Amino acid sequence: MSLTIDRLTKRYQNKIAVDQVSLSLENGVYGLLGANGAGKSTLMRMICGILNPTAGEIKWNGIDVSEEDYRDVLGYLPQDFGYYPEFTAYDFMMYMASLKGVPKNRAKEKTKELLEIVSLSNVAKKKIKTFSGGMKQRLGIAQALLNNPKILILDEPTAGLDPKERIRFRNLISKLGTDRIVLLSTHIVLDVEYIANTILMMKDGKLIHQGALDEIIKVIENKVFECVVDNKMAISLSQQHPIINIRNEGTEVFLRLVANSVPYANASLSKATLEDLYLYYFSEGN
Numbered sequence: 001m002s003l004t005i006d007r008l009t010k011r012y013q014n015k016i017a018v019d020q021v022s023l024s025l026e027n028g029v030y031g032l033l034g035a036n037g038a039g040k041s042t043l044m045r046m047i048c049g050i051l052n053p054t055a056g057e058i059k060w061n062g063i064d065v066s067e068e069d070y071r072d073v074l075g076y077l078p079q080d081f082g083y084y085p086e087f088t089a090y091d092f093m094m095y096m097a098s099l100k101g102v103p104k105n106r107a108k109e110k111t112k113e114l115l116e117i118v119s120l121s122n123v124a125k126k127k128i129k130t131f132s133g134g135m136k137q138r139l140g141i142a143q144a145l146l147n148n149p150k151i152l153i154l155d156e157p158t159a160g161l162d163p164k165e166r167i168r169f170r171n172l173i174s175k176l177g178t179d180r181i182v183l184l185s186t187h188i189v190l191d192v193e194y195i196a197n198t199i200l201m202m203k204d205g206k207l208i209h210q211g212a213l214d215e216i217i218k219v220i221e222n223k224v225f226e227c228v229v230d231n232k233m234a235i236s237l238s239q240q241h242p243i244i245n246i247r248n249e250g251t252e253v254f255l256r257l258v259a260n261s262v263p264y265a266n267a268s269l270s271k272a273t274l275e276d277l278y279l280y281y282f283s284e285g286n
């Protein structure tokens with residue numbers, strides 16, 4: 001089971017939203033990480049067949065997706081998913097199942113099973129308008145699973161989750177990734193750091209990195225430094241190096257930055273994190 005994307009491109013008028021993205025996905029969790037406007041949703045919508053690519057191709061097990069019943073293997077949670085506030089979770093699932101052409105008896109079974117999986121069984125008969133952000137997102141994932149998809153696409157599924165809900169969400173996603181492809185997008189580094197087997201970093205429509213966390217982190221390994229300096233030196237250093245974090249305390253300035261060699265006498269080497277790499281690429285001017 002593999003999804004292969006070859007030089008996939010989307011152009012809107014004169015804007016290239018996705019620029020020659022090539023990827024090969026197998027079972028597991030993939031975290032698509034990028035700032036707003038990077039092209040994540042556009043890429044996902046093309047993978048789901050909702051948006052036609054300008055160029056490039058998508059193949060499922062070697063067959064072009066436009067040539068087969070590919071939708072049957074897809075589950076999708078859009079970024080701007082519309083929930084019906086007056087529906088109960090149960091009714092909403094049954095409604096989505098009917099839209100997807102799942103027969104009624106099967107839909108009942110599936111709804112019960114999926115609400116269990118996303119821990120919403122106890123509120124199945126409650127109206128969606130009473131749900132927290134996390135509960136709605138879990139319901140969104142449940143509806144995406146109605147057809148037992150081999151490819152699950154979740155666009156910014158962690159938006160609006162509180163810390164507790166985030167942990168619950170991570171556990172659910174890692175489970176789902178054991179026997180299917182899960183591709184989830186986010187602009188929050190922490191959300192992919194622990195759950196994604198593979199991280200895909202996107203910037204300005206291009207895939208700038210892909211690999212396991214420890215692989216992609218190598219880019220800035222032994223290049224992250226911390227130092228405490230005065231204001232003048234802080235300005236000077238920030239003109240020479242990408243700054244990851246800056247914090248003022250009285251007359252002292254705490255800096256975390258990326259440099260090829262020791263940037264300042266008292267600077268100490270720090271362990272690189274995915275957040276460093278992300279900020280390194282997405283901070284202004286980089």
Ligand SMILES: Nc1ncnc2c1ncn2[C@@H]1O[C@H](COP(=O)(O)OP(=O)(O)O)[C@@H](O)[C@H]1O
Binds near residue numbers: 012016017034040043
């Ligand atoms: N329908 C559209 N028409 C024109 N430009 C679009 C359209 N949809 C998205 N864009 C542009 O394409 C770029 C990528 O958008 P999007 O895929 O939504 O990024 P992301 O999901 O990473 O925030 C942005 O610059 C956005 O403004």
Ligand SMILES: [Mg+2]
Binds near residue numbers: 041042079155
């Ligand atoms: Mg988006």
